[in-house]
Amino acid sequence: MEIIQIVGLGLIVTILSLIIKEQKPMFAFLLATFTGIVIFLFLMGKISAVIRVLEELAMKSGIQMVFLKTILKIIGIAYIAEFGAQIVRDAGQESIASKIEMSGKILIMVMAIPIISVIIETVVKLLPA
Template identity: 35%
Template structure:
């Protein structure tokens, strides 16, 4: 039950941060970042399982390896942008967090353009 470990880690980090908030504000930020990094490590281990299943699905259904690579990049961009934006929000830098989120969204849009073009070509072939 990894969720229990993650919940306990998150709650412990939050409570410790609240206790230190009154004494040393900078320690609260370090505790928060440390807890986030530990939880992010657990996320990465679960992400490895998802990626291996996607690779197995690629063996069953013939999908171009380039598209699977694009999917992996999109997943990576999403997680990294969300993680870093949340850290910035926690530190009180909402404007920076918003810019990170915007850049992540635009990066995913830029990466997905080749897939969108192929989709439009396929739809165009069916219509003609």
């Protein structure tokens, strides 16, 4: 089970980080950042499998691929912004982490405009004239 491996790695790195933090705080931060990247890379296979399934479902249902790709980009922005904000938070920079999160939300809103436009147009077409 992958989750046991991930949690085990997280616990080991946490203990090492707490020990190292007293003498070399920069190494503790780098260790935590590296571990986050390793966990993300470990999950890349799972993420790509989910994307393939979603693409197959979109093709079968006739949904335009541009909408699926936009939604996947939005999800990617959310994950990357959260990951970056958590790393910056680990470094003790809460205000910068907040700015990263706000930037992610704004980029998500910008990318969602085409989808929102199509939804509004569809609803307007369904309303009686």
